[in-house]
Amino acid sequence: MRLRDLGFSKLTYSEIILTIRHGDAVNVAPMGVLLEDDKRLSLRVYKGQRTCELIEKGAVDCVLNITCNSTLFYDAVLNKSEISYYPSETVSSPRVRGCDAYVECSIIDVEDCGEYVRVLLKPQLIKVSRRMVKTHNRAEPAVIEALVCFTKILHLIKNNVEMAESLKERIKIFREIVYHSTRNKKLRMMMTEILDRAEKMIREKKAIDKH
Ligand SMILES: Cc1cc2nc3c(=O)[nH]c(=O)nc-3n(C[C@H](O)[C@H](O)[C@H](O)COP(=O)(O)O)c2cc1C
Structure with missing residues (x-):
């Protein structure tokens, strides 16, 4: 499975739920991701958020949890304690239970861009847990x-x-x-x-x- 097959693009942000760990601290938040090239992805993480704090402290990996489930997005913003995690296969950051696919990534570069940090990711494992076709709804x-x-x-x-x-x-x-x-x-x-x-x-x- 290639990143492009999952919908990642150089031009259009893919909205995913990011999990990140540093030490005992785990955080979850929706983020937009762009494809840099066939092997790397990038995030733009605004400062003042917990996700950014963990990156600046030296988090070394993260997971892109892929889902269209709006309840999971809602919980990742307003109800974080409801999110259920389970261990990843190749990185220390956990996966969010109930997603359709997971991209486990190493953080390979963090660039300070003033209001935000640009984070370069190298995928370590792509795991598709569900390949269901669903109708669109508004x-x-x-x-x-x-x-x-x-x-x-x-x-x-x-x-x-x-x-x-x-x-x-x-x-x-x-x-x-x-x-x-x-x-x-x-x-x-x-x-x-x-x-x-x-x-x-x-x-x-x-x-x-x-x-
Ligand atoms: C669909 C969606 C996409 C988002 N994309 C980004 C993003 O690319 N970068 C960013 O810094 N914040 C983004 N946000 C906002 C963060 O998810 C939000 O500020 C969150 O509360 C940060 O949580 P934290 O403080 O626990 O890190 C997005 C929010 C949503 C709902």
Whole structure:
């Protein structure tokens, strides 16, 4: 199995769930990955996140956990304690249970680029655990897009409330898409929670600014 067969591309970010270990600390977070060439991948990890902290401390490997399951993406941002791990075959970072495929990677270079670090990865093992064809639906991608907006709000709320407001409006649209396209209570609950948390953050920031 080649990286390209799994959908990795030089031009389009593949959104995966990254697990990383340093010492006893394990972290999980969604990340975008680009193909550098046939043998290497790269990440752009923004500073101030736990993932970046572990990389800067000297983490030597990570796992790209591949899934379209929006609940796993949600848990990786808002419910990390719900994520269940199991050991990898070639690296110290664990895999997330329930994913379709795993790419176990060594970290071969970390470049400081100011606001973020660029991390170069060398895959050690590609493991496909499920090769099922699934129909497309509108709800799961909408949840993941809402999470992207939410995590952006987390990082820019301090300095840019207007941008946070406009991202919150986008979350409302994604919530509408979810409510139109599924009766799945869990997906609907996750969208409500994402919107509630975004609104709460903005409300609290505005209250602080008033005083
Ligand atoms: C689909 C998706 C893709 C993301 N891609 C990136 C990325 O490429 N780089 C990054 O720094 N953050 C990215 N994020 C944001 C982080 O996942 C988010 O800030 C997370 O809360 C960081 O967790 P941590 O502080 O535990 O590392 C992405 C979020 C989502 C939902």
